[in-house]
Amino acid sequence: MTKTKRLFTIVATGAVALSLAACSTATTSGTGSTTAAIADCNVGISMPTRSLERWINDGEGLKTKLEGAGCTVDLQYADNKTDQQISQIQNQVAGGAKILVVAAIDGKVLAPALADAKKQDATVIAYDRLINGTADVDYYATFDNYKVGQLQGQFIEKELGLKDGKGPFNLEPFAGSPDDNNAKFFFSGAWDVLLPYVTSGQLVVPSGKAPKTNDAWTTIGIQGWASDKAQAEMDNRLSSFYGNGAKVNVVLSPNDSLAVGIEASLKSAGYTAGTDYPIITGQDADKANVKAILAGTQSMTVWKDTRTLGAQVFTMIQSIAAGTTVEVNDTKTYDNGKKVVPSYLLAPEVVTKDLVQTKLIDSGFIKASDVGL
Numbered sequence: 001m002t003k004t005k006r007l008f009t010i011v012a013t014g015a016v017a018l019s020l021a022a023c024s025t026a027t028t029s030g031t032g033s034t035t036a037a038i039a040d041c042n043v044g045i046s047m048p049t050r051s052l053e054r055w056i057n058d059g060e061g062l063k064t065k066l067e068g069a070g071c072t073v074d075l076q077y078a079d080n081k082t083d084q085q086i087s088q089i090q091n092q093v094a095g096g097a098k099i100l101v102v103a104a105i106d107g108k109v110l111a112p113a114l115a116d117a118k119k120q121d122a123t124v125i126a127y128d129r130l131i132n133g134t135a136d137v138d139y140y141a142t143f144d145n146y147k148v149g150q151l152q153g154q155f156i157e158k159e160l161g162l163k164d165g166k167g168p169f170n171l172e173p174f175a176g177s178p179d180d181n182n183a184k185f186f187f188s189g190a191w192d193v194l195l196p197y198v199t200s201g202q203l204v205v206p207s208g209k210a211p212k213t214n215d216a217w218t219t220i221g222i223q224g225w226a227s228d229k230a231q232a233e234m235d236n237r238l239s240s241f242y243g244n245g246a247k248v249n250v251v252l253s254p255n256d257s258l259a260v261g262i263e264a265s266l267k268s269a270g271y272t273a274g275t276d277y278p279i280i281t282g283q284d285a286d287k288a289n290v291k292a293i294l295a296g297t298q299s300m301t302v303w304k305d306t307r308t309l310g311a312q313v314f315t316m317i318q319s320i321a322a323g324t325t326v327e328v329n330d331t332k333t334y335d336n337g338k339k340v341v342p343s344y345l346l347a348p349e350v351v352t353k354d355l356v357q358t359k360l361i362d363s364g365f366i367k368a369s370d371v372g373l
Contacts, residue, residue, distance in 0.1 A: 040321065041070065041071035041099070041317065041321045042072045042096050042099070043071050043072070043073050043097060043099045043101060043317060044076070044088075044093065044095070044097035044099070044101070045062060045063060045073060045074065045101045045127075046076050046078065046085055046089050046092070046100065047075070047077050047078070048077070048080055048103050048105040048129075049077060049078065049105075050077045050079070052225065052257055052284075054284045054286065054306055057306055058103070058127070058128070058306045058309065058310060059075050060075070061307060062313060065311070065314045066314065069314075071317075072096075074092050076088040078105055080105055081105070082105050082109050085102075085110075086110065086112075086113045089102065089113045089117065093117045093122055097122060098120075098121065098122050098123065099122065099123050099320055099321070100114075100117055100122050100124045101125045101127050101313060101317075102124060102125070102126060103127040103129050104129045104130075104131050104181075105179065106180075107126075107129055107131045107132045107180070107181045108133055108179070110131050111131075111133050111134035111136070114131070117136065118136045123138050123320050124139075125137075125140070125141060125313060126139070127141060127142075127309075128142045128182065128309065129142070129180060129181055129182050130181040130341065131341075132336040132338075133337045133338060134336065134338055135339045137336065137339075138341075139326055139343070139344070140342070140343040140344070141312050141346075142309070142343065142344075143309065143345065144345045144346070144348060145185035146185045146188060146189040147189060147347070147348055148185070148189060148283055148302045148304070148348045149187055149191070149192075149254065150189035150192070150193060151348060151350050152190045152252060152254070152283070152300075153189065153193025153194050153252075155279075155281060155299070155350060156171075156190075156193070156194060156252065156279060157193055157194070157197070159250075159279050159299070160249070160279070167197070167201070167202030167203065168201055168203065168204045169202065169203055169204070169249040169250055170204055170205075170206055170247065170248050170249045170250070171194070171198070171203040171204065171205050171248075171249065171250045171252065172206075172209070172237055172248055172250075173190075173191075173211075173220060173251075173252040174220060174222060174230060174233070174251065174252060174258055174262070175187045175218070175220045175221045175222070176221060176222065176254045177222060177224050178218040178221040178223065180225070181336075183217065184214070184217055184218075186254040186255075187211075187214065187217040187254060188217070190252055190281075191211065191217070195210075203250075206237075206241040206246065207237040207240070207241045208241075209237070222258055225255060225257045226257070226261070227260040227264075228261060229261065230253075230259075230260075230261030230262055230265075231261030231262065231264045231265045232261075234251075234261065234265035235265045238265060238266075242269075247276065247278075248266070248271075249278055250278055250279040251279070251280045251281070252281055253281050253282055254281075254283060255282060255283040256282040256283060256284045256285070256286040256288070256298075256301055259289055259292070259298055259301075260289065260292075262280060263280065263292060263297050263298060266278065266297075267297075273295060273297050277296065279299045280298045280299050281299065281300055281301075281302075282298055282300065282301040282302070283301055283302040283348075284301060284302075285303040285304075285351055285360055285365065285366070287366055287370045287371055289301055290366065290370075290371045293351070293356065294356060294372065294373075300350055300351060301350075301351050302351075303348060303349055303350070303351045303360065304348045305346075305365060307365070312346065316344070327344065328342040328343055328344050329344055329345060330343040330344070331343070333345075361373070
């Protein structure tokens with residue numbers, strides 16, 4: 001991570017600045033350092049839902065940082081309803097928000113709302129999910145989403161010994177919500193690793209739900225990243241394609257919420273943790289899934305330390321408020337159909353059972369007590 005830029009105007013000693021009292025009072029962080037507050041910083045944060053743990057953490061974490069720096073912040077959750085998110089964004093702009101941070105429910109439907117925001121000179125940061133079909137998104141901050149899927153695919157490749165020619169193994173692949181632009185990157189990263197083994201026959205997909213190309217990922221997408229829908233889909237696959245003693249050996253789950261449903265389905269079908277339990281991937285390091293990793297019913301999760309994403313967006317907001325250059329590290333990858341959006345990409349990493357303590361607990365991302373340790 002780069003150091004947060006100091007972007008605030010230093011008031012000369014002895015100057016009277018009563019008119020700026022609300023926005024330029026110095027604040028003291030928990031470490032005792034003093035940071036001047038951001039002048040004229042009014043931010044609207046739009047998160048998709050409270051139903052996933054990570055969005056609560058992301059929204060509240062960023063809000064805390066901004067308010068600590070003197071910003072006015074309106075944080076809204078849209079209950080996974082696109083109309084509600086559009087309305088919330090419109091209300092934030094009407095309320096004076098000059099910087100919008102938007103984690104889109106559906107990245108294809110926000111163009112009119114953002115066009116209205118631009119008329120009010122608002123700057124738009126797409127948060128973790130790219131907003132498509134509009135030139136009115138200024139920046140994108142996310143993790144390397146292709147790398148997330150690649151790490152999942154490489155984990156499966158290594159655990160099964162596919163490079164050494166081992167197999168065949170029964171694979172059931174899942175993809176994320178068709179309205180989430182990130183889901184295609186997750187799937188593409190994994191499928192670029194795994195599809196050659198499907199083609200060679202080392203990986204067999206009894207359900208037949210194996211997209212021929214990356215672009216066909218929506219055919220196995222789970223709407224809304226819903227655990228219950230993933231469970232129902234896995235139930236159907238197990239009952240329809242796994243009779244006569246056939247077993248699932250590996251499930252490509254792009255995130256932890258889908259993994260919860262998949263694991264519930266496997267449990268109902270009589271699968272128990274042990275030598276013959278399937279490899280199951282995930283993403284987000286949700287507490288329930290970390291417990292599952294420790295219990296042996298999930299193999300790994302790709303950890304995206306959302307605190308670093310929040311810190312990066314905070315840095316971007318500071319730059320925008322100060323009128324200085326916003327740092328990005330990717331200007332080629334994320335074409336939303338109207339423009340290539342300047343982006344800042346952060347690195348994800350794999351967490352397995354033996355890394356829970358050092359990566360997640362020692363770093364303060366979760367508490368030991370939260371996962372039964």
